Amino acid sequence: MMQMPPPDPSVLSRRQAITDALNAALPGAVIQDPAETRAYECDALSAYRCAPLAVVLPRSTDEVSRLLRLCHELRVPVVPRGAGTSLAGGSMPTADAVVIGLSRMTDVLEISAPDRQIRVQAGRTNLSVSGAVEGLGFFYAPDPSSQLACAIGGNIAMNSGGAHCLKYGVTTNNLLGVTLVLMDGSVVELGGPMGEGPGLDLLGVVCGSEGQLGIVTEATLRILPRPAGARPALIGFDKAETAGACVAAIIRAGIIPVAIEFMDSPCIKATEAFAHAGYPDCEALLIVEVEGTPPEIDEQLALIRDIAMRFDPVEFRESGSDDESRRIWLGRKSAFGAMGQMGDYICLDGTIPVTALPRVLAGIGDLSRQYGLAVANVFHAGDGNMHPLIIYDANAPGDLDRAEDLGADILRLCVEVGGCLTGEHGVGIEKRDLMSVQFDPADLEAQMRVKDAFDPHWLLNAAKVFPLDVSAPRRDRRLNRTPHAA
Amino acid sequence: MPPEIMRPETEGQLADLIRGAIAPLSITGGGTRPWPGEGGGTHLDMTALTGVTLYEPEALTLVVRAGTPLETVRQTLAAEGQMLAFEPVGRDGSTIGGVAATNASGPRRVQAGAARDAMIGVRFVDGQGEVIRNGGRVMKNVTGYDLVKLMAGSRGRLGALTEISFRTAPLPPVTLTLALPDLDAAAAIPALSSALGGPYDVSGAAWLPGQGALIRLEGLAASVTSRAADLTDRLQAHGAVTEGNPQAWLLLCPNTQDPQADIWRITCRPSEAPAVLSHLPEPLSLDWGGALIHVRLPADQIPDLPHFSGHARRIRGAAPALHPAADPLTARLERDLRAQFDPRGLFGGDA
Numbered sequence: 136m137m138q139m140p141p142p143d144p145s146v147l148s149r150r151q152a153i154t155d156a157l158n159a160a161l162p163g164a165v166i167q168d169p170a171e172t173r174a175y176e177c178d179a180l181s182a183y184r185c186a187p188l189a190v191v192l193p194r195s196t197d198e199v200s201r202l203l204r205l206c207h208e209l210r211v212p213v214v215p216r217g218a219g220t221s222l223a224g225g226s227m228p229t230a231d232a233v234v235i236g237l238s239r240m241t242d243v244l245e246i247s248a249p250d251r252q253i254r255v256q257a258g259r260t261n262l263s264v265s266g267a268v269e270g271l272g273f274f275y276a277p278d279p280s281s282q283l284a285c286a287i288g289g290n291i292a293m294n295s296g297g298a299h300c301l302k303y304g305v306t307t308n309n310l311l312g313v314t315l316v317l318m319d320g321s322v323v324e325l326g327g328p329m330g331e332g333p334g335l336d337l338l339g340v341v342c343g344s345e346g347q348l349g350i351v352t353e354a355t356l357r358i359l360p361r362p363a364g365a366r367p368a369l370i371g372f373d374k375a376e377t378a379g380a381c382v383a384a385i386i387r388a389g390i391i392p393v394a395i396e397f398m399d400s401p402c403i404k405a406t407e408a409f410a411h412a413g414y415p416d417c418e419a420l421l422i423v424e425v426e427g428t429p430p431e432i433d434e435q436l437a438l439i440r441d442i443a444m445r446f447d448p449v450e451f452r453e454s455g456s457d458d459e460s461r462r463i464w465l466g467r468k469s470a471f472g473a474m475g476q477m478g479d480y481i482c483l484d485g486t487i488p489v490t491a492l493p494r495v496l497a498g499i500g501d502l503s504r505q506y507g508l509a510v511a512n513v514f515h516a517g518d519g520n521m522h523p524l525i526i527y528d529a530n531a532p533g534d535l536d537r538a539e540d541l542g543a544d545i546l547r548l549c550v551e552v553g554g555c556l557t558g559e560h561g562v563g564i565e566k567r568d569l570m571s572v573q574f575d576p577a578d579l580e581a582q583m584r585v586k587d588a589f590d591p592h593w594l595l596n597a598a599k600v601f602p603l604d605v606s607a608p609r610r611d612r613r614l615n616r617t618p619h620a621a
Numbered sequence: 622m623p624p625e626i627m628r629p630e631t632e633g634q635l636a637d638l639i640r641g642a643i644a645p646l647s648i649t650g651g652g653t654r655p656w657p658g659e660g661g662g663t664h665l666d667m668t669a670l671t672g673v674t675l676y677e678p679e680a681l682t683l684v685v686r687a688g689t690p691l692e693t694v695r696q697t698l699a700a701e702g703q704m705l706a707f708e709p710v711g712r713d714g715s716t717i718g719g720v721a722a723t724n725a726s727g728p729r730r731v732q733a734g735a736a737r738d739a740m741i742g743v744r745f746v747d748g749q750g751e752v753i754r755n756g757g758r759v760m761k762n763v764t765g766y767d768l769v770k771l772m773a774g775s776r777g778r779l780g781a782l783t784e785i786s787f788r789t790a791p792l793p794p795v796t797l798t799l800a801l802p803d804l805d806a807a808a809a810i811p812a813l814s815s816a817l818g819g820p821y822d823v824s825g826a827a828w829l830p831g832q833g834a835l836i837r838l839e840g841l842a843a844s845v846t847s848r849a850a851d852l853t854d855r856l857q858a859h860g861a862v863t864e865g866n867p868q869a870w871l872l873l874c875p876n877t878q879d880p881q882a883d884i885w886r887i888t889c890r891p892s893e894a895p896a897v898l899s900h901l902p903e904p905l906s907l908d909w910g911g912a913l914i915h916v917r918l919p920a921d922q923i924p925d926l927p928h929f930s931g932h933a934r935r936i937r938g939a940a941p942a943l944h945p946a947a948d949p950l951t952a953r954l955e956r957d958l959r960a961q962f963d964p965r966g967l968f969g970g971d972a
Contacts, residue, residue: 585766
């Protein structure tokens with residue numbers, strides 16, 4: 136079980152004064168009734184919950200600035216929240232924290248087709264960014280699977296990816312600038328044309344800093360011309376290793392598809408039972424999607440077919456129509472829903488070098504048997520970002536702990552083969568205490584020094600990302616300070 | 622008097638040298654990308670830290686020590702049909718560490734991103750002599766803060782890079798350059814924006830004096846042919862479209878070692894470029910669809926530019942100059958970060 140530090144008693148004892156001050160600063164934007172703050176007590180890592188001291192929903196950069204200045208003066212911890220879809224507990228509150236939510240900040244501020252960029256308030260959902268530029272023939276490339284709900288501000292905090300980042304990159308590669316409000320309420324513009332500011336790449340380190348350096352209120356995003364079309368092929372194999380080798384061969388041949396998705400046998404069986412996509416009954420399945428005009432797509436798929444045939448697939452199915460494309464994607468897109476039918480699950484997010492795929496799949500199989508818990512694999516094979524799903528029963532005593540221990544062992548395996556703990560979900564509280572598996576003390580110290588520069592009192596989302604014992608001296612330093620008079 | 626030089630041969634020696642240093646240091650690779658005001662103090666010459674640590678073409682991954690010549694990297698990758706997608710311009714002696722530390726990125730940035738986008742891991746020694754690792758060797762990694770981006774383009778002001786991991790890319794089988802030779806720099810901007818705004822997967826959008834607007838398409842043969850035909854149709858409205866000089870892409874980054882005059886580097890939104898250009902003499906080049914302007918100006922002159930959203934920097938000349946100056950809050954954050962990584966102020970340079 137993840138632990139959270141005990142709430143700061145000097146904050147809890149001032150609860151009324153703090154909520155009064157928040158209400159005075161931003162009338163109508165504060166939620167403090169326990170029945171209503173409950174909606175904010177967790178994010179998508181719903182096994183962990185804690186109601187915050189209060190929730191505030193500002194409408195502008197200026198309002199966020201006023202709120203943070205106030206919380207800074209009162210030395211009240213703040214937890215930023217986009218849409219609350221974090222799978223890592225990135226926006227889980229603490230009892231002594233004010234949640235600042237972005238859900239009322241959804242405006243489009245500017246669209247420029249000649250500059251291929253859009254500027255939005257950070258509470259706007261990922262999919263509605265693409266929606267705003269669709270009529271101009273553009274789209275916003277990062278496409279996390281929660282894209283219907285997740286907010287751009289959360290995407291920036293976690294440096295979110297998606298299924299198509301093999302070609303288009305993740306959030307950091309598509310982010311040109313942000314308005315960032317620091318914990319003391321000061322407002323800074325980072326980035327610039329091509330994402331480049333005049334000095335250090337502060338934008339680059341803010342992206343992926345999990346809401347620990349400041350609150351992003353506005354973002355300028357790179358938009359791309361929508362490709363003429365896209366079509367997938369489905370390839371089935373009787374061995375997972377062969378599927379892995381086929382992925383390597385496609386990349387080695389100089390083809391970078393927009394997506395290469397991998398599903399293993401437990402995952403294929405579950406999705407077939409759930410979604411009836413008509414997948415072959417086999418050990419491993421790849422969905423490879425390419426983009427372009429019809430002749431370009433034909434040319435790429437022909438090459439992929441030639442390569443795949445060298446690996447003796449049990450099936451090669453090339454989509455010839457939109458309906459066939461939809462059917463090929465149907466199972467993959469239903470995978471998480473199908474897993475939900477099998478039981479409760481933990482979704483891991485480690486990345487491995489693609490060359491280590493056979494070893495890691497075998498290792499996961501061994502661990503699964505050892506713990507007596509089923510694991511299904513569905514992931515982005517082109518970039519090595521795995522999503523093993525550990526199936527458990529939340530009502531069985533001890534099952535969650537066992538599932539978490541199995542997850543930790545799988546992530547240790549990812550690090551051991553040269554990979555990392557998280558490819559796109561973020562560390563949050565979920566992987567916080569595993570950080571020392573991947574990083575030496577000096578590596579973590581260097582990262583915490585960045586937070587020291589942006590948030591010297593460690594008030595912003597402080598109990599996340601770094602192992603609690605590692606960040607304790609910095610967090611405790613704050614507790615020893617007496618609050619300023621407001 | 623020539624500068625004093627220290628040339629560590631291992632990361633451990635480098636850490637010892639920095640830990641023992643009592644005077645400012647200039648971390649130096651090939652010394653091929655200096656800006657005015659840089660290069661004071663003892664030179665910490667990184668060119669002995671060489672070698673490819675790991676190369677897995679099927680994983681698109683290269684890990685290489687910072688002092689390795691850029692040319693060696695290029696040949697290593699080319700032997701396996703790959704490249705650095707961000708297309709760094711190199712000169713004799715350029716090192717891969719210098720490329721990373723200056724975020725040196727060529728024309729393909731519009732399609733494939735900058736050096737910082739291809740960098741997936743670093744090792745470096747900070748101002749206390751501490752060895753720090755960040756990122757790794759996988760392209761999708763959000764574990765902890767992204768110090769890789771912070772180090773990219775930091776020009777040796779936070780630490781000395783010792784090893785860098787890159788995402789590599791396949792060499793395109795076919796390349797085609799289209800030109801609109803009649804367009805001057807300002808008239809080229811809308812043509813470049815039009816090309817970049819359509820589904821043509823443009824991998825270069827630039828302008829050079831005497832050559833006009835230049836647009837590059839890369840990929841499989843049939844695909845390049847069909848995109849070129851569609852794009853040519855679209856661009857006719859801007860001027861005559863011909864096949865361009867494929868070598869032009871190598872001429873876009875001016876040689877800052879050329880002592881003739883001051884050279885300025887200006888970034889702006891492409892839509893702002895025509896107004897910026899109207900206050901300047903004919904530029905040396907435009908790149909990134911007009912977002913990057915290089916222009917030669919008389920020595921010590923500061924250009925009088927209208928308001929725009931990027932910045933202008935003198936990259937060749939006597940004194941450092943940046944217009945507009947960094948805002949005070951950004952300057953404070955940079956100062957605080959530098960104090961965290963280099964508390965003794967060894968890595969001077971006020972660029």
